[in-house]
Amino acid sequence: MPSASLTVPAQLDSLAVISEFINSATHRAQMSEREAWQVQLAVDEAATNIIQHAYADSDTGVITLQWLIEAGELQITLVDNGRPFDPTQVPAPDIHSPFEDRQAGGLGIYLMHKLMDTVAFEFDDTGNTLVLCKRFAAPNVVSAQRFTLEGRLDARGTTAALAPVNAALAAGARSILIDLQHVTFLSSSGLRALLLVRRSLNERHGALALCGLQAQVEEVFIMTGFAQVFEIFRTAADALAHIESREQA
Amino acid sequence: MEITHKRMNRADLLSIRGRLDAMHAPALKQQIESLFAEGRYRIVLDLSELEYIASPGLRVLIEARKKARDWKLTDLEGGDIRLAGLPDRIREVFDLTGFTSLFEIFANTTEAVGSF
Numbered sequence: 001m002p003s004a005s006l007t008v009p010a011q012l013d014s015l016a017v018i019s020e021f022i023n024s025a026t027h028r029a030q031m032s033e034r035e036a037w038q039v040q041l042a043v044d045e046a047a048t049n050i051i052q053h054a055y056a057d058s059d060t061g062v063i064t065l066q067w068l069i070e071a072g073e074l075q076i077t078l079v080d081n082g083r084p085f086d087p088t089q090v091p092a093p094d095i096h097s098p099f100e101d102r103q104a105g106g107l108g109i110y111l112m113h114k115l116m117d118t119v120a121f122e123f124d125d126t127g128n129t130l131v132l133c134k135r136f137a138a139p140n141v142v143s144a145q146r147f148t149l150e151g152r153l154d155a156r157g158t159t160a161a162l163a164p165v166n167a168a169l170a171a172g173a174r175s176i177l178i179d180l181q182h183v184t185f186l187s188s189s190g191l192r193a194l195l196l197v198r199r200s201l202n203e204r205h206g207a208l209a210l211c212g213l214q215a216q217v218e219e220v221f222i223m224t225g226f227a228q229v230f231e232i233f234r235t236a237a238d239a240l241a242h243i244e245s246r247e248q249a
Numbered sequence: 250m251e252i253t254h255k256r257m258n259r260a261d262l263l264s265i266r267g268r269l270d271a272m273h274a275p276a277l278k279q280q281i282e283s284l285f286a287e288g289r290y291r292i293v294l295d296l297s298e299l300e301y302i303a304s305p306g307l308r309v310l311i312e313a314r315k316k317a318r319d320w321k322l323t324d325l326e327g328g329d330i331r332l333a334g335l336p337d338r339i340r341e342v343f344d345l346t347g348f349t350s351l352f353e354i355f356a357n358t359t360e361a362v363g364s365f
Contacts, residue, residue, distance in 0.1 A: 012272040037338060044303050048271040095347030104311045107346055108304035114345050 002028050003068040010051045010061035010080060018047050018065060022076070025067035028205060029074050031136045038115040039074065039134050045108035046078050046087070046130055054082025054128055073117075074134045081127040087112065088121045144175035144207070144243045146236065150182040153190025162193050169197065174206035175243045179236055181212030186220045198230065207231070207246040209239035252280055256289075259365040260331075262358060264295040269306030278309045281330075290320040290328025293361040297334030302342050311351065329353070333361035 006021045008014035022043050026036035047063060055061040064079045092113070093106040112119050118133045145168050149161045161183075165176060176197065180186075194210070201208045211233045213221065221227040233239040250273035251266040261284050269277065284292060294310070310330065317328035333355045335343065343349045355361035 015270055015272050041301075041303060041342070044270055048303065048305060052271065093346075099314070099351050102311060102347075102351060104308045107307050111304060111342070111345065 001068060001070050003066065005064060005066040007062050007064045010055040010063050010082070011059070012048075012051055014051075014063070015044060015047060018043060018063075021065060022067070025069070025074055025076070029069050029136055031074070031134075035134065035136050039076070039132075042112045042115040042132055042134075043076055043078070045112050046132060049085065049087055049108055050078060050080045050082060050128070050130075054080050054085045056083075058082065072135055074136060076132045076134075078130045078132075079127055084123045084128060086121045086123070086128075087130065088119060144177045144209070144240055145173050146177045146179060146240075148179040148182060152185040152187075153183055153193070154185060154187040155189040158187075158190045158193045161190075162197070165197055169200050172204075174201065174204055175208075175246070176201060176206070177209050177211065177236060177239050177243065179212045180210055180217055181214070183217055184214065186217045188224075191220070191224060191226060194230070195226075207243045209233055209242055211236050211239040250276065252277060254280070257362060260291040260293050260362050261289050262293045262295060262362060264298065264358075266298040266300075268301040269299060269309075270301065270303040271305040274305035274309045277306070278313070281309070281313045285316060285320075290317045291365045292317065292328075292330050293333055293358060293365075294330060295333050295358045295361075296339055297336065297357075299336060299339055302339050304346075307342070307346060307348060310348070314352065329365070331355060331361045331364060333358045 004021070004024065006018070008017050019040060022040055023036070026039050031039070043065075050063055061080060061082050066077045068075045087109040090106055090109045092110050093103050095110070112132065116132045116134050118131075120131045122129050147165050147168075151157050151161060153161055165178065168176065178194070178197075198208045209231045212235070213232060218227070221230065221232065231239070231242060233242060250268055253264045255262040255264070263280060265277065267273070281292060314330040317330050319328070321327035331353045334357055335354060340349070353364065355364060
């Protein structure tokens with residue numbers, strides 16, 4: 001269950017930081033661009049309410065946010081110590097009333113309800129807790145792509161050997177298995193290229209696994225300390241099992 | 250958020266770029282009110298470069314339009330806030346909140362300014 005938390009001063013200039021924080025959650029959940037925007041707006045409205053209402057009389061309060069991804073749902077919790085303010089009790093504006101009768105307030109809470117699947121509020125002596133949940137369409141589970149490299153991964157051969165892997169990365173691959181059983185030699189150029197693959201996948205929260213290392217290749221990994229950097233498995237089946245467990249985490 | 254102002258005979262044009270959230274809504278309100286203070290009640294807001302709007306921004310729009318329309322030249326003519334060039338995401342917020350029917354919305358600034 002991926003999760004993270006953040007505590008910021010209850011001031012309007014924290015909204016940008018909160019937006020970044022929520023961005024990391026929607027990115028991690030691989031939400032669509034539209035779903036991500038809906039969550040952004042709902043949390044922005046919730047945080048604005050806390051700053052402007054719960055802490056209306058205070059400049060020193062803080063908001064603690066937490067996100068949690070579980071079973072196709074992103075749950076965001078906002079906790080503050082301001083005065084009790086229950087946004088779920090604010091009457092919804094009549095969005096069909098004509099311009100002359102239209103009230104300017106209440107829209108933020110209305111939007112929160114519209115954009116999220118559930119909005120729940122509770123408070124006790126320690127403060128207010130608001131929990132917003134959004135279910136999201138499961139991202140297309142792309143099973144790991146497997147590449148079997150051949151020959152010498154040295155200054156000469158590495159670029160060509162890794163071309164299919166890099167093409168898959170450019171196309172957005174998230175999980176890659178590189179089978180080295182037919183690789184007879186590995187130099188620093190080859191290592192560097194593998195490190196770049198690993199870095200790209202880490203940036204998108206993906207996974208890289210290596211398998212089938214010949215003895216002389218494995219020795220290079222051990223000597224350089226990279227054996228502890230890469231996920232290395234004896235067989236392709238072990239490597240795939242590892243990638244699968246990572247995807248479910 | 251960034252606001253640029255262009256004065257024309259028919260109307261004042263304010264182009265708003267970036268994020269119109271609780272942090273930035275007061276700056277737009279202030280800019281519109283300074284136009285009112287000069288007796289300029291016909292305003293076009295160019296939203297084509299607006300990336301994001303939250304309820305404090307919507308609130309500024311509705312309150313400003315109410316004030317603009319309080320200024321009347323004749324029974325038929327008067328002040329107004331009209332909008333131009335809504336990006337898809339902004340239009341989606343307008344649709345969700347019923348704002349689409351509250352404002353006169355034009356495809357571009359030429360049509361919006363020309364409507365006055």
